[in-house]
Amino acid sequence: xxxxxxxxxxxxxxxxxxxxxxxxxxxxxxxxxxxxxxxxxxxxxxxxxxxxxxxxxxxxxxxxxxxxxxxxxxxxxxxxxxxxxxxxxxxxxxxxxxxxxxxxxxxxxxxxxxxxxxxxxxxxxxxxxxxxxxxxxxxxxxxxxxxxxxxxxxxxxxxxxxxxxxxxxxxxxxxxxxxxxxxxxxxxxxxxxxxxxxxxxxxxxxxxxxxxxxxxxxxxxxxxxxxxxxxxxxxxxxxxxxxxxxxxxxxxxxxxxxxxxxxxxxxxxxxxxxxxxxxxxxxxxxxxxxxxxxxxxxxxxxxxxxxxxxxxxxxxxxxxxxxxxxxxxxxxxxxxxxxxxxxxxxxxxxxxxxxxxxxxxxxxxxxxxxxxxxxxxxxxxxxxxxxxxxxxxxxxxxxxxxxxxxxxxxxxxxxxxxxxxxxxxxxxxxxxxxxxxxxxx
Amino acid sequence: xxxxxxxxxxxxxxxxxxxxxxxxxxxxxxxxxxxxxxxxxxxxxxxxxxxxxxxxxxxxxxxxxxxxxxxxxxxxxxxxxxxxxxxxxxxxxxxxxxxxxxxxxxxxxxxxxxxxxxxxxxxxxxxxxxxxxxxxxxxxxxxxxxxxxxxxxxxxxxxxxxxxxxxxxxxxxxxxxxxxxxxxxxxxxxxxxxxxxxxxxxxxxxxxxxxxxxxxxxxxxxxxxxxxxxxxxxxxxxxxxxxxxxxxxxxxxxxxxxxxxxxxxxxxxxxxxxxxxxxxxxxxxxxxxxxxxxxxxxxxxxxxxxxxxxxxxxxxxxxxxxxxxxxxxxxxxxxxxxxxxxxxxxxxxxxxxxxxxxxxxxxxxxxxxxxxxxxxxxxxxxxxxxxxxxxxxxxxxxxxxxxxxxxxxxxxxxxxxxxxxxxxxxxxxxxxxxxxxxxxx
Numbered sequence: 001x002x003x004x005x006x007x008x009x010x011x012x013x014x015x016x017x018x019x020x021x022x023x024x025x026x027x028x029x030x031x032x033x034x035x036x037x038x039x040x041x042x043x044x045x046x047x048x049x050x051x052x053x054x055x056x057x058x059x060x061x062x063x064x065x066x067x068x069x070x071x072x073x074x075x076x077x078x079x080x081x082x083x084x085x086x087x088x089x090x091x092x093x094x095x096x097x098x099x100x101x102x103x104x105x106x107x108x109x110x111x112x113x114x115x116x117x118x119x120x121x122x123x124x125x126x127x128x129x130x131x132x133x134x135x136x137x138x139x140x141x142x143x144x145x146x147x148x149x150x151x152x153x154x155x156x157x158x159x160x161x162x163x164x165x166x167x168x169x170x171x172x173x174x175x176x177x178x179x180x181x182x183x184x185x186x187x188x189x190x191x192x193x194x195x196x197x198x199x200x201x202x203x204x205x206x207x208x209x210x211x212x213x214x215x216x217x218x219x220x221x222x223x224x225x226x227x228x229x230x231x232x233x234x235x236x237x238x239x240x241x242x243x244x245x246x247x248x249x250x251x252x253x254x255x256x257x258x259x260x261x262x263x264x265x266x267x268x269x270x271x272x273x274x275x276x277x278x279x280x281x282x283x284x285x286x287x288x289x290x291x292x293x294x295x296x297x298x299x300x301x302x303x304x305x306x307x308x309x310x311x312x313x314x315x316x317x318x319x320x321x322x323x324x325x326x327x328x329x330x331x332x333x334x335x336x337x338x339x340x341x342x343x344x345x346x347x348x349x350x351x352x353x354x355x356x357x358x359x360x361x362x363x364x365x366x367x368x369x370x371x372x373x374x375x376x377x378x379x380x381x382x383x384x385x386x387x388x389x390x391x392x393x394x395x396x397x398x399x400x401x402x403x404x405x406x407x408x409x410x411x412x413x414x415x416x417x418x419x420x421x422x423x424x425x426x427x428x429x430x431x432x433x434x435x436x437x438x439x440x441x
Numbered sequence: 442x443x444x445x446x447x448x449x450x451x452x453x454x455x456x457x458x459x460x461x462x463x464x465x466x467x468x469x470x471x472x473x474x475x476x477x478x479x480x481x482x483x484x485x486x487x488x489x490x491x492x493x494x495x496x497x498x499x500x501x502x503x504x505x506x507x508x509x510x511x512x513x514x515x516x517x518x519x520x521x522x523x524x525x526x527x528x529x530x531x532x533x534x535x536x537x538x539x540x541x542x543x544x545x546x547x548x549x550x551x552x553x554x555x556x557x558x559x560x561x562x563x564x565x566x567x568x569x570x571x572x573x574x575x576x577x578x579x580x581x582x583x584x585x586x587x588x589x590x591x592x593x594x595x596x597x598x599x600x601x602x603x604x605x606x607x608x609x610x611x612x613x614x615x616x617x618x619x620x621x622x623x624x625x626x627x628x629x630x631x632x633x634x635x636x637x638x639x640x641x642x643x644x645x646x647x648x649x650x651x652x653x654x655x656x657x658x659x660x661x662x663x664x665x666x667x668x669x670x671x672x673x674x675x676x677x678x679x680x681x682x683x684x685x686x687x688x689x690x691x692x693x694x695x696x697x698x699x700x701x702x703x704x705x706x707x708x709x710x711x712x713x714x715x716x717x718x719x720x721x722x723x724x725x726x727x728x729x730x731x732x733x734x735x736x737x738x739x740x741x742x743x744x745x746x747x748x749x750x751x752x753x754x755x756x757x758x759x760x761x762x763x764x765x766x767x768x769x770x771x772x773x774x775x776x777x778x779x780x781x782x783x784x785x786x787x788x789x790x791x792x793x794x795x796x797x798x799x800x801x802x803x804x805x806x807x808x809x810x811x812x813x814x815x816x817x818x819x820x821x822x823x824x825x826x827x828x829x830x831x832x833x834x835x836x837x838x839x840x841x842x843x844x845x846x847x848x849x850x851x852x853x854x855x856x857x858x859x860x861x862x863x864x865x866x867x868x869x870x871x872x873x874x875x876x877x878x879x880x881x882x
Binding site: 021022024025028029031032033034129135136137140141144145146147148149150215280282285286287292297298299300301302303304305306307308313314316317318319320321323324325328329332333334336337338342344345 | 462463465466469470472473474475570576577578581582585586587588589590591656721723726727728733738739740741742743744745746747748749754755757758759760761762764765766769770773774775777778779783785786
């Protein structure tokens, strides 16, 4: 039996989860791997604070450097969250040649390239399975299991808060703001919810997956990002009538540029937006705080990975998997066997969202009057945009009613222009709302 | 760039698929791994036969030994199927210290322990991701990603033929025999279909997954195995009315023995049978030839993995993933980093199916007459079995009608006994049919 000493930095939810599960399943890990894990040092922010776990006094400190620099510590678990101290911890450990395991997607998204370079320079490794989609082993799957595939598409439900809100809106017909408040009360959403509901967290994760799939590091600011604030119960209900469920998706697509001077070139679209998913697709039945990621490869076809995207224990499961890899790599003397990231493509043809051809769901609020629709139809016709279906609930003359248009195949730029024109029509009573439709064909 | 020479044995569907995809995506694999793969020798059964792929004459032979024993060949791909020659090939390669990649679940199921021991003795490795569920990376997931988890339950749709048949029966209301003939015509089912539709293929795969999860090698003959021949469109329709879909499941459950002298002990149930799956569960929406495996761990909670379970390309995707691992292990000098199988438990408490407590769906055909149900109710009451619901379509007096009972929590032994008693009642017009209900709570 080999023994591997760990330094745990962070005594919060994730750190405590890792501590507890390692106590519980340490013997099982030992039996499976031939490795005994020992958390020999723990660093927390403050020694005064009450914690989920009572760490033994003899090993706990509020000085992370003393843990990272302890010669006995062989692997560093960076589980503090945030980007500033977390970055210092990771860099210092890597500089000492120690492998780092992290669950920190914000850190990775912002400083991934610096961390990878530091790890390479010092002949060590960085493991980050827990940074995307909690307990779903999506990093290992894309990097190792699908290594023989060109990745054609990734479509991920990677933010549990948004999925929880959208699921409850669908099941209960409730308003976004009502469910959000409830989610905040239950701890599923932060008091400052923007990181989740405006899509930024999903963009961090989508960027990491896109990077692994396509071999160039994606900066989060290049990702077109929309959140779920504009989704109403009405949209969810109409989508269902049309056979769809609205989900916040992180999308990474390989596609062919269809307009302008790049026409015919291959390009990568990376974006986060609420989209209509066909009810027959497995993603549509991923409910509540669960995550799922559909990945299509040119060899394997469509695959999908489902599980809990957050929480102490699902995250701990991925941290333990990384720990196992780190320990095996140490024990077998192959620390860089699978590097954290292999850049193998140039900064590829990232297609701007404006140039992407999509299908759309559009909701208008119109004053119900004879001839009301001619204005809208004319604008669409002039832009050469086809309508695949219209739902117009019967209203009384003079009432304001919703009209739903399903539109196929127009660039996002053309759609933006058209929606601005439509908004100016006299019978249109509010800003048109538009969501993309993902056909999953 | 490292170079790794492969010996490919088998020029059938899978062998050709691996050849073709390696030609196509070799450069991508090279960029990602820093390894250039070279299929330097190919062995086929007969040089005369027309093939999907034209292998270059200079490298092809009908003598597998010359390939396996060629000193230039570093990794052997055993893709011939069957158990006799395949076993010889694998054993010989392992004896020479060469890593073997196989897609052969029958081989593994029958001779797994011998192959693992041979690999260990000669300091080499055996890789078999493609042997279970085609393109789904379930071996790596259970062995590496869930390594920190006690595996509480595995529920797998692991036979594409059965799932194709059950899906079409549900969507079209068609009879089993009609769909089976059609599946045979389309190549989804063999002319001799028993291996698939009687559950044996699913049992091979379920045994491999159970072995990995629980750390003792499961012999297929210890797996209680039922197929789908008894499922009728009527059952599928009634199940749907009750909120369920019928799927052939490979089940591996950790449970508590509830009867007899072992009462209170932990035990493992391993079985294959058609079961009612709640429609709200993702497994219920896995259709046609797709596979999916739900795995619950004590740390991660419920996870699920979905993809194509067979076919040249999905299988090739898993073979390429194994090839990548084999090559990295060679290049980094860590050939036994993750051994093919680590026995870490004794031949555990395997619970016989008779002792397992399940829920049931029971279909009776009865002569519709006043008082018809008293006899059935008395038998169930005497056995202390509760009925959670009854569906009895209205018929005309004197007609033979189906009656559906949903029964909760009885051992399989008691149910067998009760069904035999019920069958002997005068108004029962055919052998009662019973399927288990998996609640996924």
